[in-house]
Amino acid sequence: MLTHRQLAAAILAYLAHDTKSALQELRRDLARADRAVVRSQDKNGRPLVIKATGYFARCVQHKTDHLNGTLYVDHLSPGDRETALAEMEQKRDDVLAGRAERARHLDK
Known part of the structure; x- marks a missing residue:
């Protein structure tokens, strides 16, 4: 069961993601539908339908993929x-160092 809170938190995290990450240049074009509909239940078991279009639809599909x-x-x-996995492996140390630096900055 996908709760509204899970989906909303996942989408907000995706939208807030720092697009200047070290993996930015490793991205590939990925076809996604321009519309998405999520049917689920809220925390009380009531039906929940979320309709999304455009970029928001891409976010919903991306986060639903992760949940699955x-x-x-x-x-x-x-x-x-x-190719993408090989490039990611080459960038691994830089990515981990960047994450560690951001973590140190957040701990201040």
Whole structure:
């Protein structure tokens, strides 16, 4: 069951994501539907329908994928997936160092 709180928190986190991350240049074009409808239940078991279009629809699909255990690279062709994963591995140390630096900054 997907609660409204889970979906809302996930979407807000996605929208607030720092798009200047070290992995920015590793992104690939990924076709997504321009419209998305999520049918679920709220915390009281009442039906919940969220209709999204445009960028918000992309966010909903991205976060729903994560809730279902699907990652961005799972949508890529085998060749693109292999290339993207190899590039990510090359950037791994830089990404982890950047995260550690942001964590230190947040602890101040």
